[in-house]
Amino acid sequence: xxxxxxxxxxxxxxxxxGWLKQFAARFGLGGVILFDYSVRTKQYDNNIGSPTQVxxxxxxxxxxxxxxxxxIDQEGGLVRRLKDTRGFAPLPSAKDFNQLALQDKRTILAAxxxxxxxxxxxxxxxxxxxxxxxxxxxxxxxxxxxxxADIAEVEANALLMSEVAREACVxxxxxxxPGIGGASVDSHQEFMDISAALRPDxxxxxxxxxxxxxxDAVLISHAIVGQWDRDNPATLSPVAIGRLRAxxxxxxxxxxxxxxxxxxxxxxxxxxxxxxxxxxxDMLCIGNNLFDQEAEMAGIAEAVERSLQEEQLDPTMIARxxxxxxARKAWLA
Numbered sequence: 001x002x003x004x005x006x007x008x009x010x011x012x013x014x015x016x017x018g019w020l021k022q023f024a025a026r027f028g029l030g031g032v033i034l035f036d037y038s039v040r041t042k043q044y045d046n047n048i049g050s051p052t053q054v055x056x057x058x059x060x061x062x063x064x065x066x067x068x069x070x071x072i073d074q075e076g077g078l079v080r081r082l083k084d085t086r087g088f089a090p091l092p093s094a095k096d097f098n099q100l101a102l103q104d105k106r107t108i109l110a111a112x113x114x115x116x117x118x119x120x121x122x123x124x125x126x127x128x129x130x131x132x133x134x135x136x137x138x139x140x141x142x143x144x145x146x147x148x149a150d151i152a153e154v155e156a157n158a159l160l161m162s163e164v165a166r167e168a169c170v171x172x173x174x175x176x177x178p179g180i181g182g183a184s185v186d187s188h189q190e191f192m193d194i195s196a197a198l199r200p201d202x203x204x205x206x207x208x209x210x211x212x213x214x215x216d217a218v219l220i221s222h223a224i225v226g227q228w229d230r231d232n233p234a235t236l237s238p239v240a241i242g243r244l245r246a247x248x249x250x251x252x253x254x255x256x257x258x259x260x261x262x263x264x265x266x267x268x269x270x271x272x273x274x275x276x277x278x279x280x281x282d283m284l285c286i287g288n289n290l291f292d293q294e295a296e297m298a299g300i301a302e303a304v305e306r307s308l309q310e311e312q313l314d315p316t317m318i319a320r321x322x323x324x325x326x327a328r329k330a331w332l333a
Contacts, residue, residue, distance in 0.1 A: 002028030010287035028066035058120025093144035113168035130181035171215025191262035195226035217252040
């Protein structure tokens with residue numbers, strides 16, 4: 001098995017680094033995630049310079065062994081890696097987008113998603129379907145990442161995006177399961193407990209929308225739902241991931257960035273990755289942006305290999321995860 005298919009990896013720079021080429025040659029590679037801002041340098045000097053440069057970078061990534069998918073966070077507003085100031089298509093925040101006329105929405109989405117396809121980006125970590133239950137949420141409501149406090153409006157916008165994404169042949173990934181709109185803590189810094197904030201209709205929205213989304217993928221948050229699992233965030237919880245898998249047997253399940261501080265304080269990247277795979281996740285996202293662990297990526301893949309050999313991971317489950325990744329590669333080729 002090419003265990004690298006289980007990984008979405010980030011790197012610093014505008015060309016593919018040697019360590020990533022070596023990783024893909026040895027293990028294969030599921031995907032790469034692109035960033036414009038570098039947390040390390042505190043400047044917009046990471047993977048994205050201009051449309052011409054990004055197109056060349058994506059072509060270089062596509063030529064790596066096992067043809068990795070290129071992922072990006074292009075939600076709109078503050079969370080868009082491709083900015084109009086660098087020559088990319090404009091894209092308003094979800095909250096502002098929701099106020100537009102239908103035809104204007106279609107026009108904006110067609111330009112943005114069509115641009116992704118032209119650049120060679122195959123998967124967008126969008127749409128955000130977290131309902132705006134807490135407008136003071138530092139990671140969602142306060143920065144306009146939610147379409148609305150009305151769940152029907154959230155659903156309608158997501159379906160529209162999927163319709164346009166299908167035309168553009170760009171995969172979409174719903175986020176952030178099981179729904180973090182009601183949270184009051186930024187998940188980049190701490191685990192957030194949404195036990196009291198999670199509503200059944202919010203969770204159910206993921207189950208109903210995922211199969212309708214072009215790409216059929218869900219990003220799982222590091223939120224804790226105490227009534228499911230008091231000890232583990234959703235990304236590490238067999239109960240949380242099991243709820244998804246029971247309803248969505250072939251949906252691609254992807255972690256939020258495994259370098260977020262809550263996980264780092266509790267376990268560290270390697271242990272968290274192994275626990276997440278045991279819990280049933282399909283792909284591990286490691287951005288190498290919140291901090292630099294580029295040199296450790298091969299070691300994490302080796303740890304996955306050892307866990308399989310020592311029967312700490314289920315080979316049948318891992319093989320199914322790899323098959324889901326390869327299915328998306330075939331759809332989006």
